[in-house]
Amino acid sequence: MSFRSESTIAGYARATVDLRARMTDYTRSRFAHQYLKAFLEPTEDATSGGSDLQASVIDAFNRAAHQPWQDGEPYVLAPAMTAIIAAAAQALDLSGDIVGNDVAPSDAGVLFLPEPIYERGIHGQVTSIGAIAWAKFHNTASGRTGWWITGWADRDDPLDPAAARRRRQLAEAPELAAQFGPYVLHSFAEIPIGTPITAATDVPPDVDRDWETAPDGRFCLDESSLRMRAVAAVLYAFWRIQEQPLATVAQPPLDRPARRRALRASLRHDTRVVMLRRTKPVTEPTGEAKWRYRVRFVVRGHWRRLTNADGQP
Known part of the structure; x- marks a missing residue:
């Protein structure tokens, strides 16, 4: 069962239970822990300290990435809201802002996007944001508190270039492909609580890269023009908008x-x-009551930064 076969809110609720049950089974598997460890290898390389510290970091990531699927509160973003959330995320800039402890509707949860928002990473590759999980964390060593956010792609999204790449890579290993859950972990972000948010600094120099094309008619966030990770921007926009009279x-x-x-x-x-x-x-x-939306939204376009032969923007 998936959201592609459902079009009612009752159907969304059924699909949510099915997907979360399958993801809970997946997150308990040995393969899920191996995949997470491989995903965190660059973080481990950059972490100073011994193996005990690395093991504790992996354990903390494991809880933040996997536990919300079972214990967190489930939310589904109706397709009619996708454009609003995408536009708000694209315009979001929290640099220097301080996020309060009560900005999220719950300490842990999962946001499902039946109509995915796509992100183009800093290296030009496009992947879907089919679900976002979050959990509040507290680092006893440093005293820091914040939100750990994980972005998940729909494994079977027919429009996702990342899913197509994954299918090609696993074409000769069907037994490995069968071990994935319905969503695949692809990104991690953090929003601190009570301390100023720093802008993203991992944008590479403006060099020629192979920029993938996003699916036609879908919303795609370009991380090279965002001030924070795309999954964090989408989730924060959702947190704030779901509280408004608009929703x-x-x-x-x-x-x-x-x-x-x-x-x-x-x-x-x-x-x-x-x-x-x-x-x-x-x-x-027919006499049946229908609803039409009478609200206008201004969506700001997002473009690559271009320069002329003299290096002027």
Whole structure:
């Protein structure tokens, strides 16, 4: 089951239970821990200290990346909200700002995007943001508190260039491909609590790179023009907008099979679907009440930084 086969809020709730149950099984697997360790290898190389420190870092990352799938609060972003969140994330700049302890709706959770937002990394490759997990952390050694955020791509997204690359790489290893969950970890970000946020500094020099094309008609965030990681920008924009009058949060009821599956897997099954607030109802010729949105949104374009022969922008 996936969001591609559902179009109602009740269907979104069913798909959320199914996907979280499968991801919970995946995160308990040995393969998930091996994948996470390989994902963190550059971090380990940059970490000073002995093996005990590295083991504690890996354990902390493991909890932050995997536990929200079972214990966190589930949210689903309705497709009608995707453009709003993408535009807000593109314009977001939190450099120097201080984030409070109550900015997130819960200490841990997972945001599902049935209509993914795509990101183009600093090296030009495009991947989908199909889900974002977050968890509050406290580093007892340094006394720092913040949000650890992980970005996940839909493994079977037919439009995702990263998924196509993954299928080519795993074409000759079907037994390895079968061990992945429905979502694949692809990025990590952090938002500190109570301390000023620093702008991203890992943007490479402006050199010629093979820039992948994003899927037609989809929203794509260019990380080279953002002041923070794309997954963090999308999640923070969601946190703030879901509190506004523009949005409304629905808690659709689960049918009995989905509810029983959630209980067997020890999952929270109070899925919240965040969507545009309905405006004045308009009666169609059939007499059935419909809703049309009467709100305009200004979306700012995002472009690569171009220079002339003299190096002038």
